[in-house]
Amino acid sequence: MDSSRSMIRAGLLSPPDRAALVALMGNGSAAHGLTRRANAMLLLDDGLSREEVAKALYLDDDTVRGWAKLSGEGGLKGLPSGAYLYDPDEHALRLIAGADLRRVTGCQDFVDEVRVDQVFVADHARMKLVPAHLRGSYASVAAGAVSQNVYLFCASSGLATVLRAWIDRDAIADALGLNHDQQVLLS
Numbered sequence: 265m266d267s268s269r270s271m272i273r274a275g276l277l278s279p280p281d282r283a284a285l286v287a288l289m290g291n292g293s294a295a296h297g298l299t300r301r302a303n304a305m306l307l308l309d310d311g312l313s314r315e316e317v318a319k320a321l322y323l324d325d326d327t328v329r330g331w332a333k334l335s336g337e338g339g340l341k342g343l344p345s346g347a348y349l350y351d352p353d354e355h356a357l358r359l360i361a362g363a364d365l366r367r368v369t370g371c372q373d374f375v376d377e378v379r380v381d382q383v384f385v386a387d388h389a390r391m392k393l394v395p396a397h398l399r400g401s402y403a404s405v406a407a408g409a410v411s412q413n414v415y416l417f418c419a420s421s422g423l424a425t426v427l428r429a430w431i432d433r434d435a436i437a438d439a440l441g442l443n444h445d446q447q448v449l450l451s
C-alpha cells in the first residue's frame with residue numbers, strides 16, 4: 265500500500281492561518297460546542313488519554329477533564345426534569361417543582377429546548393442590612409455578577425448561553441411559588 269496517498273504534507277499552513285483556524289474552532293453555536301464535546305467523549309471512550317484528546321481537538325486539558333468528570337458523574341443526564349432551588353449553604357440543588365417549567369420562563373421559542381434554564385431571583389427579605397432604596401440596584405448588580413460567572417463557565421466548557429430580560433416575571437413567580445419579597449430579575 266502506498267502510505268503517501270493517505271497523508272497530507274504537514275506544516276503547509278502559515279502561522280496566521282493556523283491561528284485563525286484554531287480561533288474558529290472555539291467559536292460557534294451551542295450545536296457546534298456539543299458536537300465538539302461529543303467528539304471528545306467518543307475519543308476518550310476509544311481509549312485515548314485526556315491529553316491526546318485535547319491535542320487532537322485543539323482543546324485545553326482542563327476542558328476535556330471537566331467534560332470527562334461531568335460524564336463520569338452522569339452529568340446533567342443525572343438530574344431529573346423539574347425546578348430546583350440553589351441552596352448556597354449546602355452547595356446543592358433542592359427540587360421544588362417536578363414539572364418542566366422552561367416554557368413558562370421564556371417568551372422566545374429556543375427557551376423550550378435549552379438544557380438548563382436559570383432564573384435569578386432577589387429575596388428582599390434577606391437584604392435587611394441594605395437600605396431599602398438600594399436593594400433593587402444591589403440585586404441587579406449581583407445578578408449581573410452571577411450571570412458573568414455563568415458566561416465564563418459556558419465559554420470555558422464550549423457551551424452557549426443567553427441572558428434574558430424578555431421573560432414573563434408574573435408567570436415565573438406563580439410557577440415557582442414566590443412571595444412578594446422575592447423579585448424575578450433575569451433568566
Ligand SMILES: Cc1cc2nc3c(=O)[nH]c(=O)nc-3n(C[C@H](O)[C@H](O)[C@H](O)COP(=O)(O)O)c2cc1C
Binds near residue numbers: 427
Ligand atoms: C441585561 C440583558 C438582557 C438581555 N435580554 C435578552 C432577551 O430577553 N432575549 C435575548 O434574545 N437576548 C437578550 N440579551 C442579549 C443576549 O444575552 C446576548 O445575545 C448574549 O449575551 C449572547 O451574546 P452574543 O450574541 O454576543 O453571543 C440580553 C442581554 C443583557 C445584557
